[in-house]
Amino acid sequence: MEKKFRSYRKARILAPVVAAMAALSLAACEGSPGAGAAGAGEDGGKSSIRLVVAPIHFETAYIAEQQGYFDEAGLDVEIVTGADPAANLAMAVSGEADITTGSWISVATSASKGVPVTVISGNGIVDPETANSGxxxxxxxxxxxxxxxxxxxxxxxxxxxxxxxxxxxxxxxxxxxxxxxxxxxxxxxxxxxxxxxxxxxxxxxxxxxxxxxxxxxxxxxxxxxxxxQANMPVTVWTATKEWVAANPGTAEKFNDAMEKAAEFYSDKANIDEVKALTAEVNQVDVSQVDAGNYVPVSVAVNTTTGQAGIDAMEHFGLVKDPITAEELLWDKAPRTSK
CATH class of the missing domain: 3.40.190.10 (Periplasmic binding protein-like II)
Structure with a gap:
């Protein structure tokens, strides 16, 4: 089942939202708006969620919407375009969003400093064969x-x-x-x-x-x-621990939809549809979309490479008492060590 995107808008990332990162721990402890009512569903979660995507690695979210995978999971998803990792994370902690696109390193840094966030699944990873940065x-x-x-x-x-x-x-x-x-x-x-x-x-x-x-x-x-960093998680789907505790069923349904989206995205037979999607979201002609720029995706988080990234953060003094990759993951998050 294919459909056009529901209208989406740019998130209003204002200075107060970015500044809110300094108070993330306090905000999370006090509870994000609506979190208490979120678990009212019989399956352990709400059916309507607000999802923040980043300027990169956004394709799988739109595929899940366009191909009807969210609908199949019983989810009504509003996709909002976010900004940088800190601002995206702030949106989740403040209750402005339910699930957000986080950077593995950024989320690990925040969690190590006491911000109660958790990774529910993976998305874009570092391509082990092709350079996409330099x-x-x-x-x-x-x-x-x-x-x-x-x-x-x-x-x-x-x-x-x-x-x-x-x-x-x-x-x-x-x-x-x-x-x-x-x-x-x-x-x-x-x-x-x-x-x-x-x-x-x-x-x-x-x-x-x-x-x-x-x-x-x-x-x-x-x-x-x-x-x-080959095969290391780059972008990860992130939520507050409070939200996941209130909505475990929702998180699992979201991951199921993203597994289907990742499979569609990774199938070379669908490359023309993926390129058309990218062009529509970025509002450019499809001729400007280079399929060679796409990175691999994995809903399962690689804990081995993820831990290596956290270890490097500690080596360079970015965190003094880091949590482990396992501690950063939600207990039901898909994972792999290979």
Whole structure:
């Protein structure tokens, strides 16, 4: 059963929402709006949910809507376009959303600091065979290796937030110290302009933004994400522990729908439909959608690679007392160790 998307809107990510991250633990302890009534259903959960998707790896959610997988699961899902990982997580904790797209590293960092959130299933993972991210420089910069970046400035999507961990690992393995290189925060959408204007010496874009810059002629001198995080969970479906406790049946139905969506997405026979979906959501012509940019997805969370990411966070001082990958997962979350 195929249908057009229900109308969706951009989430209003205002400064107060982002600032709310500082008070996430308190907000979660006090209870998010509607959480108490959410478990009224006979199957252990409500049937209507608000789902936040990120600017990347959103296809599976829209597939579940378009192909009727949410309907088959008995779920009425409103899909809302979110923003950065911190803002998306804040929406779930504040009760503005039920399930949100989280970054594995960002969620692990928040949970280690006491924010009561949990991962209910996985989504996008690091492709173990193809580079979808890299350190890019101007082709005439003279920069050829990581070692050449000593004393230089790199634009990353988040400084010491976890997303830059592979870059830090590459820096260390090149014989440099982390402090030998200056990191500045630049959104993916602004990275090409930043390097064109030479406000930075290198940038680290991902997914579509990476491939667009490669096509524009920028040079990749390293692919740290591929080198250090192959098969690691990237985007994960996340909720508060309170919400999952009140809605276990809903979470399981959601995961069932996402399993079907992941299978559809991964089937090469459906690539034209997936590309059309991406074009519709991004409001571009389908000719601008490159199927080579799609990353693998896995509803089952890889606890081995996920734990490696958490260990690296501890190594670089992003967390002092980290939780384990198992502790980060909901007890009914699908998982794998391979």
């Amino acid at each position: 350190i890019l420089v101007n082709p005439d910069s003279g920069l050829k290796t990581i070692a050449d970046l000593k004393g230089k400035t790199i634009g990353v999507v988040g400084v010491k937030t976890g997303s830059d961990i592979p870059v830090l690992q590459a820096i260390e393995d090149a014989g440099l110290k982390v402090e030998d290189i200056k990191e500045v925060a630049i959104p993916y959408s602004g990275m090409q302009a930043a390097i064109e204007q030479k406000t930075v010496d290198a940038v680290v874009p991902a997914d579509t933004f990476y491939h667009q810059m490669i096509d524009a002629g920028y040079t990749s001198i390293a692919n740290p994400v591929l080198d250090y």
